[in-house]
Amino acid sequence: MMAETRASHWAMVGITVMRVLVGWHFLYEGLAKLTADSWSAAGFMKQSRGPFAGFFRWLASDPTMLAYSDTITMWGLSIVGACLILGLFTRLASLGGIGFLMLFYLCNPPFIGYFYTIPSEGSYLIVNKNLVELAALVVIFATGSGTFAGIDRIVHGLWVRKPRLARA
DSSP states (O other), X not given: OHHXXXXXXXXXXXXXXXHHHHHHHHHHHHHHHHHSSSOOSHHHHHTOOSTTHHHHHHXXXXXXXXXXXXXXXXXXHHHHXXXXXXXXSHHHHHHHHHHHHHHHHHHSOOOTTOOOOXXXXXXXXXXXXXXXXXXXXXXXXXXXXXXXXXXXXXXXXXXXXXXXXXXO
């Protein structure tokens, strides 16, 4: 029993570290886009080669939809990142991150026959960094590591009622 408890404790420490690292990546990407003079997702979406290329190209071609997409991406990445780092609304932040990563993955998937024309940092087939980070967020979601080490621990304690002792 003691070894199992110790193992699960260290597993949660590892998952918490992973949560903070993934959170940092999201926060940094969001802030970099927010502080850039003229960042837009238009180039990424116009280069779409995935099964939903028509949808992404349509988003990029409509100025109103592109503006919404850019705003949602910049602020969404920043908020998801901050929440993951702090362990605040961890499961909700994980779902938000999974949604973003799924969209990024589907926009330019590393499938045979789909070639993303903007240079990337590696050669991929089916599995790329978006899919790996998405899998990490699934683990973070499943474990709710914010209740282990994060503000969720406090929030959870405020909302969960503790059974009262019956008065004699």
